[in-house]
Amino acid sequence: MELVCPAGTPASLHAAVDAGADVVYCGFRDATNARNFPGLNFSRDELRDAVRYAHKHDVHVYLACNTYPQAGIEYIWQAAIDDAVAIGVDAVILADIGLLRYARDRHPDARLHLSVQASASNEEAIKFYHREFAVRRVVLPRVLSLEEIRYLNHRIPVETEVFAFGGMCVMAEGRCSLSSYATGESPNMNGVCSPAAHVHYEERDDMTVSRLGDFTINIYDQNEKVGYPTLCKGRFRAMNKSGYLFEEPTSLDVTAILPELAEAGVTALKIEGRQRGKAYISQVVSAFRASLDRISQGQLTTRSSLSTLSEGQSDTTGAYRRSWQ
Structure with a gap:
């Protein structure tokens, strides 16, 4: 399974690449991505340098353009798509159907991924995005069980990416009021x-x-x-x-069920945390790289070493196993 890792800064991107990421995802320094915090994200020149560094190490870069445009300033989001494609990112992650249409019409050869913020969690929705916008991969919401993911992967024509480590979101995947x-x-x-x-x-x-x-x-x-x-x-x-009342402080960690996710047909594992520092990124990516390497060598069980980095020093497999049912 592909290891997709976060980078909120150029330093974090270098740390992720050096720690064994297959892909690094990041965003521009504006409202077009869902981690628009001061001191985070990339300028156009920084992304250009980041893509060069990643590609030199056979690592892909995905650009998150996964917020919803506001009326009258859609050009900001359109420019993000245009610039990302011109810079040479390997995929653009989108949620808004208007932006998906723009990207498909303006850049027919660009690889498009569907953000988790689109909340596409059933066969019909995913097939719609594939049919209308040629989406190649969908990031699945954190509400699906392993069995549901396995079911989908037998019926949809696109790759699936699931969250593997980091913060949980009890709202509709970031669409929070x-x-x-x-x-x-x-x-x-x-x-x-x-x-x-x-x-x-x-x-x-x-x-x-x-x-x-x-x-x-x-x-x-x-x-x-x-x-x-x-x-x-x-x-x-x-x-x-x-x-x-809503959510206890705990982190998602799927280390214990990595073989089951692979068996369910998952293409990629997404680590959450673009707002985290490079030391955190390096430790989490290294741990998952080691776990995936052990599985590829036939060791079907693995233990997490990341409890100290979890919120509240506790972790969960979330809806994947649905232990509460």
């Missing part, structure tokens, strides 16, 4: 969840309070590790109980 409600900015429209300009922390007695805009997201005692305040991972009081 909670962040927009609290800050006016959301992942799918502005490329940012819980923007840093709205984040602040307060010391209250022996507690640390994390806030997003006008909202208290969490209160930590002095022995707890303080997390970044995103609404879906906050602690709230509901029905006279306090706890993680």
Whole structure:
């Protein structure tokens, strides 16, 4: 299976390539990608240099242009597609059907992948994107079980890519309204969840309070590790109980089920984390490279060594095994 790895900066891209990535995905420094944070992403010249470096090491580069254009400024997204193709990326990752049509008409030879933000999770939807826009690969939402993925792979004419490690998203794969409600900015429209300009922390007695805009997201005692305040991972009081109402802090990690994913026909494994530093990228990519290499040598079981990098130092296989059913 192809190992698709994140890069939020040129340094992270180099780290991913050097650690054994088959593919690195990144975005331009604007609202066209869903990780539009200050200090992240690539200029046109940086992407050109990154593609040269990656290709020198037989590694592909995918450009994420996976947010939804706003009326009247569609040209920003169209320019991202044009420039990515001109630079020579190996695929463009898109979600919006208007952009898919633009890319297919303007660049008929470009390889197009369907972003997880399109939330295509059934046979009919995936075949539609393949038929209308010649999409070659779909990034599947994190709501499908192994059996459902296996079922799809026997019935669709495209490759499938699934998430393998990193943050979970309980909303419709990034199309979240909670962040927009609290800050006016959301992942799918502005490329940012819980923007840093709205984040602040307060010391209250022996507690640390994390806030997003006008909202208290969490209160930590002095022995707890303080997390970044995103609404879906906050602690709230509901029905006279306090706890993680939407999602507990935990990370997806499929190391234990890599052989099962391969057997289900998965083409590529996607590591989440373009906002992470190069040390994190290097450690995660190296661990997955080693696990995949062991499997290719016939060792069908492998253990994760990444628990210290997981949110809350806990991990899950998410919906793949659906242990709650």
